[in-house]
Amino acid sequence: MKKTYKQAGMLALSVLLAGCATGPSPQQVAEATQKVIKSSFRDQGIAKTSWLDQDASNKACSEAQGAALEPQLAKSIEEANLKTIKMPSDGKFLGDWKEGEKIAQNGRGMTWTDQPGSANGGSCYNCHQISKEELSFGSIGPSLYNYGKLRGVADPAAAASKPIVDYTWGKLWNAKAYNACSGMPRFGHAGILNETQLRHVMALLLDPQSPVNK
Numbered sequence: 001m002k003k004t005y006k007q008a009g010m011l012a013l014s015v016l017l018a019g020c021a022t023g024p025s026p027q028q029v030a031e032a033t034q035k036v037i038k039s040s041f042r043d044q045g046i047a048k049t050s051w052l053d054q055d056a057s058n059k060a061c062s063e064a065q066g067a068a069l070e071p072q073l074a075k076s077i078e079e080a081n082l083k084t085i086k087m088p089s090d091g092k093f094l095g096d097w098k099e100g101e102k103i104a105q106n107g108r109g110m111t112w113t114d115q116p117g118s119a120n121g122g123s124c125y126n127c128h129q130i131s132k133e134e135l136s137f138g139s140i141g142p143s144l145y146n147y148g149k150l151r152g153v154a155d156p157a158a159a160a161s162k163p164i165v166d167y168t169w170g171k172l173w174n175a176k177a178y179n180a181c182s183g184m185p186r187f188g189h190a191g192i193l194n195e196t197q198l199r200h201v202m203a204l205l206l207d208p209q210s211p212v213n214k
Contacts, residue, residue, distance in 0.1 A: 045114070087169065100210070148210070173187065
């Protein structure tokens, strides 16, 4: 494996150096990157190289290289992803916020050492502030502290009747439905979290008894 990485690095370097006179073009960089990826990864355990394949949504955002997409393209991506959202099969949106907190704290899952069917974590704190008690959290995404309280969810029993609940479920299921190039994992769509886990994360965000809303 070490030799493979070295060879892949030399391959990418040679491609880039070939364009040094004028500087490598974005296409050259993209092609070199793909060569490195294809020569450096292999199927092992549950981790598959097919996971590196991009769907149309991810490909369009990658090709944009951080630039804003054309409005019509962004709209079409969002509409396509919106169609993938599956609401709870039994109509119940909220689970146990305590379990939701465990999922938010857990960054484990989908590596070659994990067993097939094992539960993944959400690793939510890597990007968001969630509960006030947590001192270590990322800032890539917005703070979610008081998420439900600020949005008027005061009664879990009536939560399903509020548009914010549908939106939150949809955002967790497939964030690209609301932001074409969102960097948030598509937890439901990609099969990272199952329906029960999503309910627990929903409870963490929306249940008035959750520390998020205290």
